[in-house]
Amino acid sequence: MKRTEFSVLIGLIIAITITSVTAFAKDCQTVRSDVLRLHILANSDSEQDQALKLKIRDAILERSPELFDPTLSLEGAIKSAKENLSELQSVAEEEIFTNGYNYPVTVYLCDMFFETRKYENYTLPAGNYQALRVEIGAAEGKNWWCVLFPTLCIPASQGSATPEEVFSQSELDTVTSPKYEAKFAIVELIERFLK
Numbered sequence: 001m002k003r004t005e006f007s008v009l010i011g012l013i014i015a016i017t018i019t020s021v022t023a024f025a026k027d028c029q030t031v032r033s034d035v036l037r038l039h040i041l042a043n044s045d046s047e048q049d050q051a052l053k054l055k056i057r058d059a060i061l062e063r064s065p066e067l068f069d070p071t072l073s074l075e076g077a078i079k080s081a082k083e084n085l086s087e088l089q090s091v092a093e094e095e096i097f098t099n100g101y102n103y104p105v106t107v108y109l110c111d112m113f114f115e116t117r118k119y120e121n122y123t124l125p126a127g128n129y130q131a132l133r134v135e136i137g138a139a140e141g142k143n144w145w146c147v148l149f150p151t152l153c154i155p156a157s158q159g160s161a162t163p164e165e166v167f168s169q170s171e172l173d174t175v176t177s178p179k180y181e182a183k184f185a186i187v188e189l190i191e192r193f194l195k
Contacts, residue, residue, distance in 0.1 A: 036077050036149040037131040042141030059095045077149035081132050103137035
């Protein structure tokens, strides 16, 4: 093969790869714009603080089906979260008090970066997402996160919306196909670089 033909072939492979990754990155952005995540930071990494974090998680998730009606859109879920921030704060404070702690807790909505995260049947791409964030005490411990909308972290038995009801087919293909794991890594690298 001549040097020119080889160069054209390499250029063609690079162009196809860039086009493929660009289209995939667009699908990832669409997924990110359709999701509300829950992010809880423990006071510390002590066994007690990590256990408390999970109790607060359970208390918030127990309340979530009422706040995040499965018929809501993402905008509706965010609106409900905003309207119920003080209630969610109270739920977290009550759980802290019930367990014998006096940590302050802050509950708020934000736009924050998440790494690629694999759930049982879904993989969410890295990038910025809208999130309900709960910071317990010093918020220096390991975190816990899931997806409030669509409700991937609330048991299906509670009548919550499924990803199939919220995501388009293209988005579902993006979050459910294991063949995209290498592309997720590339998108995550690009997102970190652009951050």
